[in-house]
Amino acid sequence: xxxxxxxxxxxxxxxxxxxxxxxxxxxxxxxxxxxxxxxxxxxxxxxxxxxxxxxxxxxxxxxxxxxxxxxxxxxxxxxxxxxxxxxxxxxxxxxxxxxxxxxxxxxxxxxxxxxxxxxxxxxxxxxxxxxxxxxxxxxxxx
Amino acid sequence: xxxxxxxxxxxxxxxxxxxxxxxxxxxxxxxxxxxxxxxxxxxxxxxxxxxxxxxxxxxxxxxxxxxxxxxxxxxxxxxxxxxxxxxxxxxxxxxxxxxxxxxxxxxxxxxxxxxxxxxxxxxxxxxxxxxxxxxxxxxxxx
DNA sequence: GCACTCCTGACCAAGAAGGTCAGGAAAGTC
DNA sequence: GACTTTCCTGACCTTCTTGGTCAGGAGTGC
Numbered sequence: 001x002x003x004x005x006x007x008x009x010x011x012x013x014x015x016x017x018x019x020x021x022x023x024x025x026x027x028x029x030x031x032x033x034x035x036x037x038x039x040x041x042x043x044x045x046x047x048x049x050x051x052x053x054x055x056x057x058x059x060x061x062x063x064x065x066x067x068x069x070x071x072x073x074x075x076x077x078x079x080x081x082x083x084x085x086x087x088x089x090x091x092x093x094x095x096x097x098x099x100x101x102x103x104x105x106x107x108x109x110x111x112x113x114x115x116x117x118x119x120x121x122x123x124x125x126x127x128x129x130x131x132x133x134x135x136x137x138x139x140x141x142x
Numbered sequence: 143x144x145x146x147x148x149x150x151x152x153x154x155x156x157x158x159x160x161x162x163x164x165x166x167x168x169x170x171x172x173x174x175x176x177x178x179x180x181x182x183x184x185x186x187x188x189x190x191x192x193x194x195x196x197x198x199x200x201x202x203x204x205x206x207x208x209x210x211x212x213x214x215x216x217x218x219x220x221x222x223x224x225x226x227x228x229x230x231x232x233x234x235x236x237x238x239x240x241x242x243x244x245x246x247x248x249x250x251x252x253x254x255x256x257x258x259x260x261x262x263x264x265x266x267x268x269x270x271x272x273x274x275x276x277x278x279x280x281x282x283x284x
Numbered sequence: 285g286c287a288c289t290c291c292t293g294a295c296c297a298a299g300a301a302g303g304t305c306a307g308g309a310a311a312g313t314c
Numbered sequence: 315g316a317c318t319t320t321c322c323t324g325a326c327c328t329t330c331t332t333g334g335t336c337a338g339g340a341g342t343g344c
Contacts, residue, residue, distance in 0.1 A: 012247040061342030105154035203311025
């Protein structure tokens with residue numbers, strides 16, 4: 001029920017990439033690390049995971065760096081969290097709909113499913129573009 | 143962003159206690175463990191934590207056992223999760239309002255706070271009485 | 285050929301997760 | 315008072331996760 005450093009770092013780095021999207025040039029890992037105060041080598045691993053999940057692209061060498069694979073308003077925070085932390089709101093590492101509850105706890109399944117739905121209602125709605133502009137969806141405001 | 147076995151077990155055991163609240167006698171740990179298929183010795187540790195948080199009471203000896211410290215409709219799932227897992231939706235082990243975000247991630251704080259709020263909107267609303275009866279609050283339904 | 289930057293895997297220390305084990309301390313029973 | 319029952323507590327254990335670091339390899343551009 002907590003947000004890991006990795007997920008936090010990933011979203012922060014992605015926000016920087018979103019903001020840099022208008023410039024045509026890729027952003028170096030080192031610049032991302034400095035902008036968000038993240039250990040560089042750790043960040044590189046995170047960016048690699050984001051790349052494997054098709055969220056980020058990269059090029060090596062001089063003039064190399066990272067950039068978003070899609071427009072910032074098409075990438076949600078949920079995607080990024082899932083890329084580095086795995087599925088959201090699993091119970092004992094299995095999805096809540098696969099668990100069989102007995103006795104007086106029978107309805108607990110519905111509660112965990114509701115938990116997941118409520119998390120999604122925030123994370124799936126906020127895009128990187130929203131995050132950078134600060135104009136979060138109204139549903140998130142309350 | 144996941145629910146631990148401990149939290150799941152704790153809520154399930156508490157649901158059994160809620161259902162047994164009409165009987166005046168305490169419920170033995172062994173009966174709880176069997177009803178919910180939880181390893182007994184592990185469950186005892188969990189029940190002890192719930193006791194320390196004032197959610198459960200216990201008596202030793204023959205005729206001993208556990209019972210809820212308060213009526214089932216005054217105990218929320220959030221309380222139980224917090225008792226065994228600690229604060230809900232912390233980021234890197236600190237509350238989201240204490241983190242300072244820089245640069246283009248400045249508004250990320252609001253997102254994490256919204257995440258916590260949405261979790262609470264489910265967990266704080268569902269009581270053990272709701273859970274046992276299966277009549278979850280309407281806000282949880284969607 | 286060289287510098288630059290990403291890519292990858294190995295490693296590592298500390299802590300959490302998910303338990304088990306052994307014994308002690310209250311409460312009730314005979 | 316002895317005995318049983320049940321909770322109480324701390325120590326321990328194995329495996330996995332977290333949050334990194336280190337060293338080197340592989341593209342890319344000049």
